[in-house]
Amino acid sequence: MTTELRVLDPTEWDRWYEVLELAFGGVAEAPEERALWRDLTEFDRFMGAWDGDLCVGTAGAFSFRLTVPGGASVPAGGVTMVSVAGTHRRRGILTSMMRRQLDDLRAAGESLAVLTASEPEIYGRFGYGLASFAARATIDTTRVSLSVPEGTDEVSLRLAGLEESSPVCEEVYAKLVPSRPGMIARLPHWEREPLLDPPGDREGASPKLCVLAERAGEVVGFAHYAIKPKWSSAGADGSVAVHRLMGLDAVAEAALWRFLCSVDLTREVRIHSCPVDDAWQHLVSDVRRCAPTLRDVLHLRLVEVGAALEARTYQAPLDVVFEVEDAFCPWNEGRWRLTGDAKGATCVRTADPADLELSVRELGAAYLGGVPLMSLAAAGRVRERREGALVEASVAFGSPVAPWLPHGF
Numbered sequence: 001m002t003t004e005l006r007v008l009d010p011t012e013w014d015r016w017y018e019v020l021e022l023a024f025g026g027v028a029e030a031p032e033e034r035a036l037w038r039d040l041t042e043f044d045r046f047m048g049a050w051d052g053d054l055c056v057g058t059a060g061a062f063s064f065r066l067t068v069p070g071g072a073s074v075p076a077g078g079v080t081m082v083s084v085a086g087t088h089r090r091r092g093i094l095t096s097m098m099r100r101q102l103d104d105l106r107a108a109g110e111s112l113a114v115l116t117a118s119e120p121e122i123y124g125r126f127g128y129g130l131a132s133f134a135a136r137a138t139i140d141t142t143r144v145s146l147s148v149p150e151g152t153d154e155v156s157l158r159l160a161g162l163e164e165s166s167p168v169c170e171e172v173y174a175k176l177v178p179s180r181p182g183m184i185a186r187l188p189h190w191e192r193e194p195l196l197d198p199p200g201d202r203e204g205a206s207p208k209l210c211v212l213a214e215r216a217g218e219v220v221g222f223a224h225y226a227i228k229p230k231w232s233s234a235g236a237d238g239s240v241a242v243h244r245l246m247g248l249d250a251v252a253e254a255a256l257w258r259f260l261c262s263v264d265l266t267r268e269v270r271i272h273s274c275p276v277d278d279a280w281q282h283l284v285s286d287v288r289r290c291a292p293t294l295r296d297v298l299h300l301r302l303v304e305v306g307a308a309l310e311a312r313t314y315q316a317p318l319d320v321v322f323e324v325e326d327a328f329c330p331w332n333e334g335r336w337r338l339t340g341d342a343k344g345a346t347c348v349r350t351a352d353p354a355d356l357e358l359s360v361r362e363l364g365a366a367y368l369g370g371v372p373l374m375s376l377a378a379a380g381r382v383r384e385r386r387e388g389a390l391v392e393a394s395v396a397f398g399s400p401v402a403p404w405l406p407h408g409f
C-alpha cells in the first residue's frame, strides 16, 4: 500500500473531516461546532493522507502566536485534527504526517510547535514535551468558605447574554493573553469557541451563562458557567460548572468566585480547568476538600532550538551549554550555548563541552517555565556534566506565573 500526502482542498473537507470524526468515535458534533472547525481550517496548512480516492489520514497546523516567558508572542504551529483511519493504523501514516508537518513548520520559520493531545503517549517520539498543566477541582460550598480581598464589594456583577457579552469578554481575554505563558492570541473565528456547548456532562444542565464583573463602568472580568439543578430527599443538591473565569485583577476574580460559590440551591462548584497557581486556592478555607487534580494541557516542541531559546527571556542570568539529542529533527542535534537573562538571550552553536545533556523533548517540557529541569533530571531525563549548571538553568527557565491554556484545539 502506498499513501500520498497532499495539501487539503476545500472541496475535500467534508470527506476529510468524517475520517477525523470516525477516528474519535464517530459521534457527530453539533452543527455549530463543525462549522467552527471548518472556518478555522487553514487549507494551505492542512493535509490529507490518501489511499487512492480514500482519505485515510488527517492533520493540520494553525498559525498561532504563543505567549512565552517574558511576554513575547511567538509564531507557533498549532498541530491539530490528527487522525488515521482504523483500517490503516500502525503503518507509519502518522509518522509521515509529522515528518511533513515539522519540515513545513521549519520552512515557514516557525520555531515552535504546540498541541493538545488525545493521548499524551503519542507525541513524545516526535520530540514534544509536556509543557503545561491545568487544575480541576470541586469546591464543596457547604463546607468550604471564601475569604475575599478588600475592595471586592466595589466590583459589581451583571448577568449578560453569552453572545451579546462576547466582545467584552474577548477584550478581557486579549488583555490576559500576554500575562501568562502558554496562552494563544485569538485568530479570526476563535471568539466563537467560548460560545460552544461545554464538553462533558451536559444533561440536565442550563445553557452556558455569563456573569460580568464591572468597576466604574468597565468590564474587569467574566465567568462562563452552567447550573445543574438537582433535588434529593434532603433538599437542593445542585452544582455550578465553571467553564472559564478570568479577571483583570485579584479583586475582580474574587468577586466572581464569591458569586459562583453562592448560587442558590447549589452545593458545589466544579472548576473544569484553571491554572495550577490559580488564586481561588488561596481564597478557600480548606483546599484539601476541593480535591484539586492535574491534567496535561500543552505539549510543545522546539522546531528550531536556537531560535526558540532566543525567543523567550530567563528569570535569572544563565550561561549554559546544552548537548541536545533530536533524532526526529536532526538539524537541532549537537551543542548549543545559551546565554541570557530577563532582558533577552542568545543561543548559538558551540564546540565547548556540554554542561547539561538532554533531548529536545525535555527542552520542550521546560520551555514555558512550568516544568523544572531539576524535576526532569530527577527522572533521569536531564544529565548534569558541570556541577551547578542544573540549578542555574532550572531557576533561569522558571516562570513566576504558571503556564496554562484554557481550551484545547
Ligand SMILES: CC(=O)SCCNC(=O)CCNC(=O)[C@H](O)C(C)(C)COP(=O)(O)OP(=O)(O)OC[C@H]1O[C@@H](n2cnc3c(N)ncnc32)[C@H](O)[C@@H]1OP(=O)(O)O
Binding pocket: 023, 024, 079, 080, 081, 082, 083, 084, 085, 088, 089, 090, 091, 092, 093, 094, 095, 096, 115, 116, 117, 118, 119, 121, 122, 125
Ligand atoms: C493533536 C491531535 O490532534 S491529538 C489526536 C490524535 N488522534 C487520535 O487520537 C485519534 C485516534 N487515533 C488515531 O487516529 C491513530 O491511532 C493515531 C493518529 C494516534 C496513530 O496513527 P498511526 O498511523 O497508527 O501511527 P504510526 O503508525 O505512524 O505510529 C508511529 C508510532 O507511534 C505509536 N503510536 C501510535 N499511536 C499511538 C497511541 N495512541 N499510543 C501509543 N503509541 C502510539 C506506534 O505504535 C508507532 O510506534 P513505533 O514507531 O515504535 O512502531
